[in-house]
Amino acid sequence: MNILxxxxxxxxxxxxxxxxxxxxxxxxxxxGEIWFEPPAELPELLVKYIFASEKLSIQTHxxxxxxxxxxxxxxxxxxxxxxxxxxxxxxxxxxxxxxVDSETLRAAALDGSIEEMLDWHPVKRGDFFYxxxxxxxxxxxxxxxxxxxxxxxxxxxLFDYGRPRELHLEKGMSVAKGEPFPETCRTHIPETFxxxxxxxxxxxxxxxxxxxxxxxIELRTxxxxxxxxxxxxxxxxxxxxxxxxxxxxxxxDIEFDQGGTCYLAQPIRP
Numbered sequence: 277m278n279i280l281x282x283x284x285x286x287x288x289x290x291x292x293x294x295x296x297x298x299x300x301x302x303x304x305x306x307x308g309e310i311w312f313e314p315p316a317e318l319p320e321l322l323v324k325y326i327f328a329s330e331k332l333s334i335q336t337h338x339x340x341x342x343x344x345x346x347x348x349x350x351x352x353x354x355x356x357x358x359x360x361x362x363x364x365x366x367x368x369x370x371x372x373x374x375x376v377d378s379e380t381l382r383a384a385a386l387d388g389s390i391e392e393m394l395d396w397h398p399v400k401r402g403d404f405f406y407x408x409x410x411x412x413x414x415x416x417x418x419x420x421x422x423x424x425x426x427x428x429x430x431x432x433x434l435f436d437y438g439r440p441r442e443l444h445l446e447k448g449m450s451v452a453k454g455e456p457f458p459e460t461c462r463t464h465i466p467e468t469f470x471x472x473x474x475x476x477x478x479x480x481x482x483x484x485x486x487x488x489x490x491x492x493i494e495l496r497t498x499x500x501x502x503x504x505x506x507x508x509x510x511x512x513x514x515x516x517x518x519x520x521x522x523x524x525x526x527x528x529d530i531e532f533d534q535g536g537t538c539y540l541a542q543p544i545r546p
Contacts (some may be wrong), residue, residue: 296327312501337431
């Protein structure tokens, strides 16, 4: 079993040439994403960091049931975002200011007014969002975040600010919900918070500060991903630095740093 997940830095025109700590972009490169290749033991989850210097496309993702009905497999895409760094005025879009019907949504995607119809949420470090499938959303410029998601690359772009990339209006309209974003899907995480952030339906995500207690240890009875964001951890003798990602089988595999923060992600299987 490989403990340290392979890392892939992805250049993007909207990326950053100066990344927030602990990351560092290669000289002359604009890094937009850092991916961790999902291990064979946990193919359901994908963890990545996103660094945006400008607004990303307005998009949506289908659900498991929708992808299966379309013959695209049985895994849609739900995801969550932890804001790691945000420039003054930075925001992310999730849901609409008010409910819109499909005809209005289609017209807005075509003429670009969809940007103004979306609910842009100002963000700061420590903000957390869970993005259900079918939510129309976008990441704004000046935002760096950690994303944990179902391992699916099915994205339907509705509007892309005139960039020369393919849009997916018909497919996107077939799954997009023209609804406000649920307040229950966003929160701010205090620095000292230790506990569960996501409890299904497709994965769990826990935040560990320092050394986990016995109750937290007992929650982990099968393989999961460990994502240290401050200070290193050690997994079965392998040192995992902040900004890396590791596969572990139990919490007993891990030596945590007393002053560190780590996230644990685990798929929910039938």
